């Protein structure tokens with residue numbers, strides 16, 4: 001049985017026409033699926049019975065099962081979802097004190113990019129998620145919200161390289177941003193990439209003004225290729241050109257993510273080179289002090305080094321924020337939870353929901 005959300009809106013309309021149903025039902029059914037997660041087709045009260053029967057025969061709404069659910073003291077919640085073919089993906093709900101509720105979602109099982117500080121890349125890529133699975137992460141997280149909460153933002157920063165699975169991601173985001181879907185503004189959606197330059201250009205040409213975040217992590221090709229091995233195929237020059245193109249096409253300022261690894265890429269000379277690289281660009285640098293991950297040899301930078309790094313950038317006119325990761329008590333870095341699961345460590349402190 002096909003996942004309902006693997007269909008694009010136009011494919012669903014074609015299905016409706018083939019079954020003698022009017023196209024406007026697409027919005028009605030989409031609204032039910034997105035706004036009332038968990039309600040089966042049979043209970044969609046304003047849909048004719050005949051159509052409900054056809055939908056139940058041909059589609060399923062849920063394909064993934066929550067196998068672990070962790071909550072941290074700061075309100076962050078993380079789900080480990082099992083797919084129909086027994087793979088695992090992670091997604092996270094972040095809460096802040098301004099009332100923002102942000103879903104951080106994955107686009108692939110594992111990742112081929114191999115960033116040296118990331119748990120997701122340690123075991124390579126297994127497969128792309130389907131559009132339905134990507135969107136289902138949003139629905140699963142939405143079910144965690146209280147009655148007064150609303151999903152306000154989406155960040156595509158979980159497992160996988162989003163631009164390596166772009167068509168399916170765009171299809172899922174189409175449902176997320178439609179008025180009869182989750183009705184989240186495209187401006188509140190951030191797509192993070194390690195820098196697939198062709199993918200950045202495709203995204204720019206797509207036309208939706210999503211916010212782009214490029215993970216740089218180093219100010220020169222030699223160091224970046226050590227931290228982000230896929231850089232050998234692309235190179236910083238091509239990535240920055242593609243990011244400039246994105247800004248020209250969409251008018252949206254690009255964010256550059258920089259995970260600070262003690263003694264690896266957090267030295268004063270790295271800050272000076274990065275400032276030089278971004279000088280004159282309308283850019284925001286997001287500095288992310290690394291938090292230790294089991295099995296990886298990297299260390300957290302000293303607070304003073306982080307402050308000095310930021311000051312060097314600011315002195316060159318580059319805007320900077322320092323992001324301290326939320327949910328550190330729940331292995332919230334992408335891929336950590338799945339890896340623990342795959343390694344068959346006993347998850348005795350999980351709220352088992354299986």
Ligand code: SF4
Nearest residue numbers: 111113115118121160
């Ligand atoms: S940081 Fe992102 S791109 Fe790099 S290995 Fe991890 S999931 Fe893949």
